[in-house]
Amino acid sequence: MIKEKIKVEVIGLELPIFKGNENVNIAELISQYPIEDGDIIVIAETLISKLEGNVIDKDKIIPSKEAIELAKKTGKDPKVVQVILDEAKEIVKVGKNFIITETKHGFVCANSGVDESNVSNGIKTLPKNPDESAEKIRKDIEKLTGKKVGVIISDSVGRPFRKGSVGIAIGVSGIIALWDRKGEKDLFGRALKTTEVAIADELASMANVVMGEADEGIPVVIIRGAKVPLGDGKGKDLIRPKEEDVFR
Amino acid sequence: MIKEKIKVEVIGLELPIFKGNENVNIAELISQYPIEDGDIIVIAETLISKLEGNVIDKDKIIPSKEAIELAKKTGKDPKVVQVILDEAKEIVKVGKNFIITETKHGFVCANSGVDESNVSNGIKTLPKNPDESAEKIRKDIEKLTGKKVGVIISDSVGRPFRKGSVGIAIGVSGIIALWDRKGEKDLFGRALKTTEVAIADELASMANVVMGEADEGIPVVIIRGAKVPLGDGKGKDLIRPKEEDVFR
Ligand SMILES: Nc1nc2c(ncn2[C@@H]2O[C@H](COP(=O)(O)OP(=O)(O)O)[C@@H](O)[C@H]2O)c(=O)[nH]1
Ligand SMILES: Nc1nc2c(ncn2[C@@H]2O[C@H](COP(=O)(O)OP(=O)(O)O)[C@@H](O)[C@H]2O)c(=O)[nH]1
Ligand SMILES: [Mn+2]
Ligand SMILES: [Mn+2]
Ligand SMILES: [Mn+2]
Ligand SMILES: [Mn+2]
The missing domain is CATH 3.30.1330.100 (CofE-like)
Structure with a gap:
């Protein structure tokens, strides 16, 4: 046994x-x-x-020129891209449908950890x-x-x-x-x-x-x-x- | 509660x-x-x-020229390097004290997953x-x-x-x-x-x-x-x- x-x-x-x-x-x-x-x-x-x-209200985000450019390149929502950029210290890799950044905290991850799921309304950044x-x-x-x-x-x-x-x-x-x-x-x-x-x-x-x-x-x-x-x-x-x- | x-x-x-x-x-x-x-x-x-x-008996390994070169570069045992090379499909990255490979199975990992710990004697490869x-x-x-x-x-x-x-x-x-x-x-x-x-x-x-x-x-x-x-x-x-x- x-x-x-x-x-x-x-x-x-x-x-x-x-x-x-x-x-x-x-x-x-x-x-x-x-x-x-x-x-x-x-x-x-x-x-x-x-x-x-x-949690950021989408209506209050005005995407910059850079965010609009990057949104075109990746097929993402320019407002989401703006938040991703605001949360990033550095862009590590960009491709079709993804943006990998180093966040202000130093984490390397997709979209600066920015997410819309399990949030009632808006775009959520990391703690x-x-x-x-x-x-x-x-x-x-x-x-x-x-x-x-x-x-x-x-x-x-x-x-x-x-x-x-x-x-x-x-x-x-x-x-x-x-x-x-x-x-x-x-x-x-x-x-x-x-x-x-x-x-x-x-x-x-x-x-x-x-x-x-x-x-x-x-x-x-x-x-x-x-x-x-x-x-x-x-x-x-x-x-x-x-x-x-x-x-x- | x-x-x-x-x-x-x-x-x-x-x-x-x-x-x-x-x-x-x-x-x-x-x-x-x-x-x-x-x-x-x-x-x-x-x-x-x-x-x-x-588990491979160290005494039975004869390192190749390539293994000896790579051993010098990385500071590793040439015999271990030989086994790492034998297990690799591709070398992904080499540096001081590390060899990252893609194994024959397709895993990207250090040393082709080759290890000497928790083995009584010899060099152990992956399943x-x-x-x-x-x-x-x-x-x-x-x-x-x-x-x-x-x-x-x-x-x-x-x-x-x-x-x-x-x-x-x-x-x-x-x-x-x-x-x-x-x-x-x-x-x-x-x-x-x-x-x-x-x-x-x-x-x-x-x-x-x-x-x-x-x-x-x-x-x-x-x-x-x-x-x-x-x-x-x-x-x-x-x-x-x-x-x-x-x-x-
Ligand atoms: N009860 C409860 N569960 C939540 C809440 N927010 C998220 N969760 C749950 O937390 C877990 C992790 O959610 P996820 O969106 O993957 O969060 P993340 O991994 O931190 O990005 C899931 O089980 C969600 O359903 C909440 O406000 N209340
Ligand atoms: N009881 C027992 N435990 C073992 C044996 N071989 C390895 N372990 C244990 O298995 C666990 C994982 O060992 P590790 O060397 O990290 O294996 P790996 O993660 O598969 O490379 C540890 O708790 C070891 O002590 C064995 O032959 N018998
Ligand atoms: Mn998350
Ligand atoms: Mn989760
Ligand atoms: Mn192992
Ligand atoms: Mn282990």
């Missing part, structure tokens, strides 16, 4: 649907759930961003400072519950070489984000050579399986029982600087 | 340590665990590869045909248990733009691998535009959180309760063809 060695639970919470601008404290809401020590709480950036009020938001929410939850937790703010992104989107961690607090395991022993006592694990990204993908991308209505997921070291990891730890990236 | 909407379990199994060449039927071993309908069974490629006998192995194991488990399951063979890989490694699916059977959700409705009834989800990669990352990378000794993880459609997805579905990849 084969036995279990470890069991991790991934719990999707039932929450109201928000349009944005609601006066809601997300930490208070989450703290109503019986949080335990070591829980890792993953929150979809869409929820954070709506509550931050990062302004995901690491700060993660930290604030973590501290509030810890105060309200008396438990030590980790918080991750997640997004769904595409990537080179492979098709489809996966969950990544854009904001992190309370746990390690990039886990350096070099020097640890393998099963045969040999030291691992180059093993840096993007554990916060893996946790975000783990949560994303439960969140989904459509009308599941699950913007918050609790990961319980994962053996991830506490620490002061940041979403920024996972960004590969341009100078070190052979694919930029 | 906030309620749970869904709970997924991620269960790491207790298994023996294999050196390779053991005469073990992995499907029989896994089937000793009480498998349920809809379980997704994620297996580390390291385990599959060891049982396939894909020869991960989709076929996943299918064979799935069919055997279904026969032995009478349950419908999904099987994923996972590996840990690095990626552009972001630091650290994450779990991906190199072999898939019994479930969808690339989940096309275009046209499905969001929370406000609007159709999703471009949402293709690499669900098998997210499941592999989910499992990888439990597997770890060192001496955890957890090469098999059961994911129970995830709402992933059954289907005939393949690991190959997740490979972005070179012609469609703007970063190659």
Whole structure:
């Protein structure tokens, strides 16, 4: 008989649907759930961003000449392109139907992370400072519950070489984000050579399986029982600087 | 009070340590665990590869001139470089201390996926045909248990733009691998535009959180309760063809 060695639970919470601008404290809401020590709480950036009020009314956007040009080239809505440009530090790659940028935060992703889905009306940008938001929410939850937790703010992104989107961690607090395991022993006592694990990204993908991308209505997921070291990891730890990236 | 909407379990199994060449039927071993309908069974490629006998004795490798050149350039062991070259269809990028290739299977990854960790002695290559192995194991488990399951063979890989490694699916059977959700409705009834989800990669990352990378000794993880459609997805579905990849 084969036995279990470890069991991790991934719990999707039932929450109201928000349009944005609601006066809601997300930490208070989450703290109503019986949080335990070591829980890792993953929150979809869409929820954070709506509550931050990062939803732009389309009627108020006047696309620049550059946005209109780029809209023609990509077949996108000029107003959406304007927001993408406003959110970008650099344009990384442009093609038919896509604009890949480096955002103001340093994330390389399609459309500067700008999205219209799961927003009632308008164009939604990414949270302004995901690491700060993660930290604030973590501290509030810890105060309200008396438990030590980790918080991750997640997004769904595409990537080179492979098709489809996966969950990544854009904001992190309370746990390690990039886990350096070099020097640890393998099963045969040999030291691992180059093993840096993007554990916060893996946790975000783990949560994303439960969140989904459509009308599941699950913007918050609790990961319980994962053996991830506490620490002061940041979403920024996972960004590969341009100078070190052979694919930029 | 906030309620749970869904709970997924991620269960790491207790298994023996294999050196390779053991005469073990992995499907029989896994089937000793009480498998349920809809379980997704994620297996580390390291385990599959060891049982396939894909471990090369270093003493038997004679590096070619090309391997010796590339070893100098990268600071790698010429014998390891020879195996990396043997496993590669194309060299994608070379630098100080790294060789990124497209493997014979079509995966773009560091060192053709060749690795020396968690192997007792020698250099381990990737499974020869991960989709076929996943299918064979799935069919055997279904026969032995009478349950419908999904099987994923996972590996840990690095990626552009972001630091650290994450779990991906190199072999898939019994479930969808690339989940096309275009046209499905969001929370406000609007159709999703471009949402293709690499669900098998997210499941592999989910499992990888439990597997770890060192001496955890957890090469098999059961994911129970995830709402992933059954289907005939393949690991190959997740490979972005070179012609469609703007970063190659
Ligand atoms: N209950 C609830 N769920 C939401 C809300 N906004 C988004 N979601 C859910 O959060 C999950 C992730 O949504 P998605 O649009 O993929 O967000 P992203 O990955 O952060 O860009 C999905 O299950 C959505 O249905 C909300 O206001 N309330
Ligand atoms: N019990 C057991 N665990 C193994 C064996 N080989 C690898 N593992 C474990 O499988 C997990 C993944 O190992 P890793 O080297 O990262 O494999 P990869 O991701 O497939 O390249 C870790 O928990 C290892 O300790 C084995 O023969 N027996
Ligand atoms: Mn998003
Ligand atoms: Mn998403
Ligand atoms: Mn491997
Ligand atoms: Mn691994």
